Amino acid sequence: MPTIAEILKDIRPEADFTRSHDFLADGMLDSFDLVTLFSDLDKAYGISISGLNIVPENFQNIAAIQKLLEKYRQP
Amino acid sequence: MNLLFSRRKISGLLAVLPAHERSFVEEMANFNFPAARSLKLKAVMGYDKHRIVNGPVCASDLACFGLEHLFASGSLKRDDCDALIVVTQSPDYLMPPTSSVIQGRLGLKHDMFCLDINQGCAGFVMGLFQAFLLLDQPAIRKVALINVDVISRRTSPRDRNSYPLVGDGASIAIVERSEDGTPIHANLKMDGTRREALMIPAGGLRLPSTPETAVLSDDGENNFRSQDQLRMDGTAVFNFVQVEVPPMIRQLLETAQTQMDDVDYFLFHQPNRFMLEKLADQLKIPYEKMPSNVVEHYGNSSGVTIPVAIVHNLRQRLLAGSIRACLAGFGVGLTWASMLLPLGPLDFCDLIEFPS
Numbered sequence: 001m002p003t004i005a006e007i008l009k010d011i012r013p014e015a016d017f018t019r020s021h022d023f024l025a026d027g028m029l030d031s032f033d034l035v036t037l038f039s040d041l042d043k044a045y046g047i048s049i050s051g052l053n054i055v056p057e058n059f060q061n062i063a064a065i066q067k068l069l070e071k072y073r074q075p
Numbered sequence: 076m077n078l079l080f081s082r083r084k085i086s087g088l089l090a091v092l093p094a095h096e097r098s099f100v101e102e103m104a105n106f107n108f109p110a111a112r113s114l115k116l117k118a119v120m121g122y123d124k125h126r127i128v129n130g131p132v133c134a135s136d137l138a139c140f141g142l143e144h145l146f147a148s149g150s151l152k153r154d155d156c157d158a159l160i161v162v163t164q165s166p167d168y169l170m171p172p173t174s175s176v177i178q179g180r181l182g183l184k185h186d187m188f189c190l191d192i193n194q195g196c197a198g199f200v201m202g203l204f205q206a207f208l209l210l211d212q213p214a215i216r217k218v219a220l221i222n223v224d225v226i227s228r229r230t231s232p233r234d235r236n237s238y239p240l241v242g243d244g245a246s247i248a249i250v251e252r253s254e255d256g257t258p259i260h261a262n263l264k265m266d267g268t269r270r271e272a273l274m275i276p277a278g279g280l281r282l283p284s285t286p287e288t289a290v291l292s293d294d295g296e297n298n299f300r301s302q303d304q305l306r307m308d309g310t311a312v313f314n315f316v317q318v319e320v321p322p323m324i325r326q327l328l329e330t331a332q333t334q335m336d337d338v339d340y341f342l343f344h345q346p347n348r349f350m351l352e353k354l355a356d357q358l359k360i361p362y363e364k365m366p367s368n369v370v371e372h373y374g375n376s377s378g379v380t381i382p383v384a385i386v387h388n389l390r391q392r393l394l395a396g397s398i399r400a401c402l403a404g405f406g407v408g409l410t411w412a413s414m415l416l417p418l419g420p421l422d423f424c425d426l427i428e429f430p431s
Contacts, residue, residue, distance in 0.1 A: 011115065030296040031310045032116050032235065035349055039119040051317030051353035056310070 004065050007040045021061045034059055041065070047072040077330055078261040083207045084253035085416075087150055087423040088393075090386045091141040091245040092373055094428040095129035099239050106235040107297040113235065121348030121367065122239045125374025127227035129431045133167045134223040135176045137245035140429050142181055142219065150423045151219070151249060153181075158188040158209050158218040162198035162378050164407065165225045166191065169279075177221070188215060195273070196344045196406025198222050198378025199246070200414050203402075204261065206250040220248040222378035229275055231291065231300035237307050240347055242374020245429075246382035249422075260331040261414040262323060272311040273407040277302040312406075316350055319411050320403060321357045327401070327413045335360065338415070339398040340389065344405055345369035345380035378404065385418070386426045393419035 002010075008017045008029075015028045023029040029037065037059060038049050049072065058068045099122040103113045116122065128137075138161065145151035161174040168176070174189035188209060194201045199222050206218040223245035230241045277288035288302040300306060320343075328335065341360050343351060351367035354360075366388045369380050376383065381402055385393065392398065397419040405411040 011112070032296075033112070034310070035119055035313075036112075036115045039349060048353075048356045051313070051350075051357055054317065054353070055314060 197404030242376040244376035
């Protein structure tokens with residue numbers, strides 16, 4: 001199963017996501033990359049992230065994405 | 076607000092799409108993005124082909140072509156049309172109304188109600204509201220509800236945010252009284268404070284078109300568009316749809332005392348596949364009951380997408396019988412509206428091409 005960092009790298013190979021705390025503000029992801037990101041996360045983890053959770057604060061950085069994914073972890 | 080109608084029906088449906096077809100792959104070079112990123116987006120959003128007008132084709136051209144087809148095929152008698160409702164965001168002129176242009180071009184009778192409505196992606200449901208209301212008048216027996224847009228003419232080919240998904244087209248729904256007394260529940264909400272999420276800033280009287288408004292500029296995400304062209308805040312629109320549409324549908328079904336399983340098809344406006352699948356997931360609707368394939372075949376033609384979804388996916392079924400359908404439109408305004416109604420059997424349910 002790919003890590004979040006690997007999924008991000010696949011979307012934007014030229015970017016170093018480990019050094020940013022705000023992907024949008026730093027221009028590392030645009031709004032359409034986010035669509036790709038959530039689709040890739042759905043496929044990689046076998047989940048369907050609710051459309052209600054597709055908001056900027058949930059993909060600011062790797063920690064925010066990890067926190068979001070924890071909501072979808074099986075108990 | 077909740078609305079309630081009865082003894083109204085759609086008796087026929089025609090979609091008119093430009094024969095001119097473009098593909099996302101051949102247009103990718105116009106966008107200032109690496110091909111790999113664009114192809115990923117293509118797969119997720121369902122971008123593939125879209126129908127757009129080739130040259131200076133106007134809304135009334137598509138509408139007149141469709142009405143002439145109905146007259147010639149005998150599906151509609153010229154004098155039977157008592158009202159013409161045209162829903163468009165891309166009128167031929169600021170004035171006169173496009174409905175008057177169509178009436179005049181086709182030489183239709185003077186004893187007729189012509190009306191333009193400036194609406195977009197919720198425009199099919201909004202148009203049905205108006206058609207149903209007009210049918211309260213005994214003098215009005217048949218309404219031609221025309222949804223039509225040629226928004227590609229106001230969209231920048233260098234705007235990956237909008238251009239790949241935009242489609243042009245028209246639909247004509249014949250609406251009339253029905254003997255079926257099944258209640259038709261509907262609801263409508265509007266929020267003009269969010270009006271700038273989808274807009275063409277220049278070209279009206281607030282900001283007239285000038286050489287300055289025609290200058291392309293970068294939106295910060297490598298999309299180039301002018302103020303004369305469509306501007307869509309994709310993130311805001313996505314969020315609007317995901318937050319507002321599911322509660323609207325639940326409220327509609329609750330008011331109608333109907334279970335999700337009792338609805339045969341959820342025929343929603345077609346912005347893109349990703350957005351529709353996320354809506355279906357929220358509402359726990361099986362994908363096969365909610366078509367999301369219009370964008371990949373034809374593009375998003377605003378208020379025309381619901382009729383196109385019906386004609387493309389359900390033609391044979393609706394010629395033969397009836398379904399219980401939940402319609403939903405959402406977009407410019409911002410506006411969101413839905414309706415639960417029996418649909419079919421239809422006298423005609425066709426898709427024709429407007430020649431290039």
